[in-house]
Amino acid sequence: MRRAAPVAEAFCKVRRHIRFMLLFCGAVFAVGSYLQEPAAVHRPADLRVPAGFSAPADSFRSSVPAIDVYDGDTIRIGSERIRLLGFDTPELGHNSRCAREAHDAIRARDYLEAEIARGRDIRIERSGTDRYGRTLAQLYIDGTDVSDTMIGRGLGRSYSGGRRDGWC
Numbered sequence: 001m002r003r004a005a006p007v008a009e010a011f012c013k014v015r016r017h018i019r020f021m022l023l024f025c026g027a028v029f030a031v032g033s034y035l036q037e038p039a040a041v042h043r044p045a046d047l048r049v050p051a052g053f054s055a056p057a058d059s060f061r062s063s064v065p066a067i068d069v070y071d072g073d074t075i076r077i078g079s080e081r082i083r084l085l086g087f088d089t090p091e092l093g094h095n096s097r098c099a100r101e102a103h104d105a106i107r108a109r110d111y112l113e114a115e116i117a118r119g120r121d122i123r124i125e126r127s128g129t130d131r132y133g134r135t136l137a138q139l140y141i142d143g144t145d146v147s148d149t150m151i152g153r154g155l156g157r158s159y160s161g162g163r164r165d166g167w168c
Helices: 004-035 057-063 099-118 146-152
Strands: 067-071 074-077 080-084 086-088 122-129 135-141 157-159
Touching (some): 099 135
Antiparallel strands (some): 067 074
16 A cells, blocks of 8 residues: 555646646646737638729728738638629730740739739629629729720720730
8 A cells, every 4th residue: 555645646736736837827828828929810702792882991891801812803801702894904824825825924913913013992893793703893993994904004904895815
């Protein structure tokens, strides 16, 4: 029996040590969480920008999910894919038919992404869907139709449906 007492005593010490470490780690985590800078706000993916929505940049950025740019004429808001009306841009990735088209597609996408990030007033006017299930819409940044900007910068060309010319 002499041996059982030291083993039981050691076991009790280990349990106390584990309990102390768990409480200590929990306290450190709680204090760290309290003192940590708030992370970026993640908005629900299913939140939609209302048709005709317009707001100053600060309120827009804080109340609406981020606009993800797929290519120069297609964006995504949450799970909604939106094909922008009035213009066409070169195809991106495997849809490109030549190196020049792939390069111009990246330029158009990057420019649209920068314009949206810079914009103070973003407005989307939806007008139906296309055969791929994408929402069709006009996008206005600071009161200017994006189609005019993209065409004016030589990053896209006028398009109102139907057959499109190639970019190569």
